[in-house]
Amino acid sequence: MENIQEILKSAAKATTVVQALSEEVKKSLLKELSTRLKNSKKEILASNQLDLNKMDDADPKKDRLVLTDARIDDLSSSLDEIAALPDPANQVIVERTLDNGLQVIKKTVPLGVVGVIYESRPNVTIDVAALCLRSGNVCLLRGGSDAFHTNTILVELIHQCLDKFNINRAVVQLLPVDRRFVDELLNASKYVDIIIPRGSDQLIQFVRNNSKVPVIETGAGVCHTYVETTADLEKAVSIVVNAKVTRPSVCNALDTVIVDRAIAKPFLELLAPKLADFQVEIFADKESYDILSHSNYKQLQAATQEDFGREFLDMKCSVLVLENIDEALDHISNYSSKHSEAIVSKDADKQVRFLNEVDAAAVYVNASTRFTDGGVFGLGAEIGISTQKLHARGPFALEKLVTEKWLIRGDGQIR
Numbered sequence: 001m002e003n004i005q006e007i008l009k010s011a012a013k014a015t016t017v018v019q020a021l022s023e024e025v026k027k028s029l030l031k032e033l034s035t036r037l038k039n040s041k042k043e044i045l046a047s048n049q050l051d052l053n054k055m056d057d058a059d060p061k062k063d064r065l066v067l068t069d070a071r072i073d074d075l076s077s078s079l080d081e082i083a084a085l086p087d088p089a090n091q092v093i094v095e096r097t098l099d100n101g102l103q104v105i106k107k108t109v110p111l112g113v114v115g116v117i118y119e120s121r122p123n124v125t126i127d128v129a130a131l132c133l134r135s136g137n138v139c140l141l142r143g144g145s146d147a148f149h150t151n152t153i154l155v156e157l158i159h160q161c162l163d164k165f166n167i168n169r170a171v172v173q174l175l176p177v178d179r180r181f182v183d184e185l186l187n188a189s190k191y192v193d194i195i196i197p198r199g200s201d202q203l204i205q206f207v208r209n210n211s212k213v214p215v216i217e218t219g220a221g222v223c224h225t226y227v228e229t230t231a232d233l234e235k236a237v238s239i240v241v242n243a244k245v246t247r248p249s250v251c252n253a254l255d256t257v258i259v260d261r262a263i264a265k266p267f268l269e270l271l272a273p274k275l276a277d278f279q280v281e282i283f284a285d286k287e288s289y290d291i292l293s294h295s296n297y298k299q300l301q302a303a304t305q306e307d308f309g310r311e312f313l314d315m316k317c318s319v320l321v322l323e324n325i326d327e328a329l330d331h332i333s334n335y336s337s338k339h340s341e342a343i344v345s346k347d348a349d350k351q352v353r354f355l356n357e358v359d360a361a362a363v364y365v366n367a368s369t370r371f372t373d374g375g376v377f378g379l380g381a382e383i384g385i386s387t388q389k390l391h392a393r394g395p396f397a398l399e400k401l402v403t404e405k406w407l408i409r410g411d412g413q414i415r
Contacts (some may be wrong), residue, residue, distance in 0.1 A: 007173055008191040011113045011138050016171035019089075019110055019136045021201060025165055027083040033161045034079035037126070040157055041072050046322065047149040048122065055146055060314040061259050063249040065147055066121040075126045082130045083382035088402045089136045093279040103409040108115040108402040110136035110331040112193035115185055116383060117142045119199035122150040127374075129158050134380075135401040142185060144199075148219045161197035186211040196396070198384040201311065211225060216392060219382025220311045221251030221339035223369045226258040226328045226354070227267055228345035235366065237270050242368040243342070245278040249313050251385055252340050252362075252372040256318045258328050264321045265291050272297050280315045283307040295348055301325045309335035325350050329357055336360060340369035361387055363392040 021029075032183060036046070048067040055062050078281045096105040115135050125141055132139040143151040150327055155174040164167050175181060189212045197207035201220040208215055225243055227236045243254035259267050268288060272295045275282065283303040292300050307318040308331070322328050332341055342364035343354040351365045362372040362385075372395065374382025379397035386392045392400035 001176060001178075001181075004175060004184055007140070007170075007346060008176065008185075008188050010168075010170040010190040011140055011254075014138045015110070015112050017168045018138055018171045019207055020135065021089060021133075022134065022166070025167075026087070026134055026136075028256070029161055029165055029167070030083040030135060031080045032164060033126075033130070034076045036157050036161060037072055037076045039152075041067065041069060044072060044150070044153055044157075045069075046188040047153040050149040051122075051147050053372050054354055060249050061120045061146070064246065065122065065373060066151070067122060067150065069337075070090075071123065075123055077383045078127065078375055079130050081375070082134050082398065085134065085380050085398055087135065088399045090203065091402075093404065100413050101411060104415055105407040106404055107250075107407065109405040111261075111401055113138045113191060114383075115140040115142065115188075115192045115195045115213065115354040117185070117195065117197045117199070117203065118230065119203060120146055122147045122154060122384070125151050125154045125174075126158075128383050129155075131381060131383060131398050131401060133171065135398055137401055138171050140173055140175055140185065142182065143177065145177040149175055150260065171297055183210065186213060189213050195229060196383055216386055216396060217388050218396060218411045219251075219339060219387030219389075220315050220337050221253070221369075221385065222255050222311050222361065223252060223340045223342075224258055224332050224336065225254050225342045225344065225369065226325075226332070227262040227263065227341055228325060228347065228350055229262045229266075230346040230350070231344040232262065232346065233263065233267050233270055236267060237274055239342065239344055239366070239368050240271060241274045241278075244275065244280060244317055245315065248315050250370075252283060252312075253313070253370050254317055254369060255310060255312050256335070257319060258320050258322055258331060259288070260289070260325075261321050261323050264288065268292055268319070275317075278315060280317060283316065284319040285318075285320045288319040306319055309337075311337070325353060329354070332358055339385060340364065340372040342369050361385060367384070 089108050090111050091108045097103050126138050131229050158172050159169045192213045195211050195213045195215050197204045198218045205314040225240050268291045281299040283301045285303050303318050338360045340362040341358045341360045355363050372394035372398040377395050381398045386396045
């Protein structure tokens with residue numbers, strides 16, 4: 001294949017096809033796909049294993065690539081949830097008649113052609129396709145070579161569903177993994193309405209710097225949990241451990257623990273054995289290093305400046321001791337990627353300060369950052385977590401896959 005021009009043209013033409021689908025057809029289509037996923041587990045897992053065989057076990061991205069019976073069941077359930085959500089398109093926002101008799105309506109409409117560039121995660125293939133179909137959008141999927149076999153079978157299942165309902169396959173297409181086609185996609189402003197990169201910071205920055213198509217960033221997550229002086233230490237330990245170890249390779253996992261100096265010793269002494277159970281490697285500033293070394297923490301490193309503001313995506317985190325909330329807020333302001341930030345505190349005033357002053361897509365009080373997720377927030381699924389402020393922020397899902405359109409009816413009025 002010399003270029004992807006025909007794919008791009010067919011996607012643009014297919015926008016009218018998907019936008020004309022009825023509510024009943026879109027819901028039935030997603031439910032059919034949900035059933036096919038469950039009935040095709042053996043084939044999906046076999047394809048997934050072909051991809052897994054090519055990846056080093058030590059690669060932190062491997063967990064993102066793995067599909068299991070349970071993860072396929074979760075994908076199937078998310079399809080049912082998306083089908084049950086209201087269509088965000090064709091909702092009337094404004095309706096009025098002007099003094100001159102013009103009837104003016106503003107309503108939501110699908111974005112059009114949504115291009116998504118992503119790495120490792122085959123669940124994105126299903127999530128994006130489902131969200132785009134439900135909202136009346138066409139999607140172009142450019143997955144990474146590391147998930148080639150898995151993405152191929154998942155898109156084939158989607159195409160089988162489209163065939164059953166006599167819908168043009170061009171509404172969901174998997175692009176070739178050859179990197180030379182990425183530049184072509186990023187320059188396809190004539191055919192593609194939005195590009196969404198999901199993956200490493202390197203990928204996101206490349207797309208941001210090279211795309212002529214508008215970009216919505218789903219940013220890297222550098223997530224902090226700040227344990228303030230008044231915190232319930234047992235709860236704080238539970239929150240930090242959950243945020244770090246439950247799935248360290250995802251963007252809402254904890255990267256840095258900040259703790260007030262007044263409680264640093266008792267807190268870190270409680271935390272250390274819990275993190276040690278999961279063999280978490282800690283990069284500690286001088287004060288926390290002294291405390292943890294006296295606790296005989298085995299996987300302890302002296303932190304460098306680069307260990308703060310670092311997205312670890314692994315069983316690793318940094319620890320920093322500061323004086324108070326002012327210093328914590330200042331540090332987060334300097335090092336946060338504006339994804340998800342948390343405070344553990346009993347002080348209502350400091351909770352409010354943290355909620356109001358931290359500039360992030362999701363800000364937590366006394367809870368784990370691991371909850372930042374479209375499915376958890378009741379959105380069915382997500383394309384990613386947007387860390388920018390336009391056009392979406394936080395879990396970027398069904399409700400944001402639309403834009404606005406003005407419709408004006410007249411009877412000969414002129415200006």
